[in-house]
Amino acid sequence: AGNSETVKSAESVIKIDTASPSGSIKINNDASYTAQSDAILxxxxxxxxxxxxxxxxxNDNSNWSSAETYSTAKTWSLSFGSGKKTVYVKFKDTAGxxxxxxxxxxTVDTSVPEKPKVKDGKEHTRxxxxLSASWSSSDQESGISEYQYSIGTAKGKTNALDWTSAGxxxxxxxxxxxxxxxxxxYFNVKAKNGAGQxxxxxxxxGIEVKKKNK
Structure with a gap:
């Protein structure tokens, strides 16, 4: 009897992918403002x-970077200058x-807030x-996010009260x-903007402390 050989054929299954990926992007973990041109996506x-x-x-939805391997984070340089900046991204699947x-x-805000104008009311107190005081400041790009105040016996000194947040x-x-x-x-006041500057x-x-009334 002669030798016999059984040939088995294998079937290949090819999966066709015509659907596009979906995704999202957050700049600096969805922050509204930054003082830096380098961002984390x-x-x-x-x-x-x-x-x-x-x-x-x-940075403009027209000129694109070279394709790179997908990752969940990337350092990216925003477009030059202050103001509102948009970063665009698109993703590719393995089917192309x-x-x-x-x-x-x-919004990139590279400027600091206006130096606060501070009033302590009266010239003296008993x-x-x-003590009490009021103040004002502004920041056109990102607004004021916090004030801090201190009190001292000279402008800039904090020997009566260290820096304290006023919200x-x-x-x-x-x-x-x-x-x-x-x-x-003297009251000292500083302002922080939305970009952290x-x-x-x-x-x-200044207000002088007088003797108490008897």
Whole structure:
């Protein structure tokens, strides 16, 4: 009897992927403002058929970076200058399908807030434990996110009260101080904008502590 050979044929299954990936982008973890031109892009994308393989970026939705391997984070340089900036991204799956364009926007604020104008009201006080002041400042690009104040016996000194947050309040009454007769006390105030930059310190004209009335 002769030798016999059984030939088995194998069937290959080819999966066709015509669906595009979907995704999202957040600049600096979805912050509204920044003082820096370098940003961290937080990326998320999915493709249920063939998986993800690449991504590319643009600052103007016209000129795109070279395609690179998909990742969930990337350092990226925003377009030059202050103001509103948009970053665009699109994702590619392993079948070669590109997603729609996704984007996020952030405002670059490289300027500091206006130096606060500070008023402490009267020229003198007979209180030995309480002072009050009010102030104003502005920041055209990102607004004021916090004020801090301190009190000292000279402009810029903090020997009566160290720096204390006032939130976004523009006035304060400070109790429980230990004020000395004959000394003059000054409020110092600084402002922080939405991008995290602090102003120069503003100072009041000073208020003298008089003897208590008998």
């Amino acid at each position: 937080i990326l998320s994308a999915s493709d249920s058929s063939s998986g993800l393989s690449g991504m590319m970026f643009s 399908n590109w997603s729609s364009v996704y984007s996020d926007t952030i 209180s030995h434990n309480k 976004t309040n523009t006035s304060v009454i400070v109790p429980s101080l230990k004020l000395k007769t004959g000394k003059e006390y 602090w102003s120069k310190g503003g100072h009041s004209n």
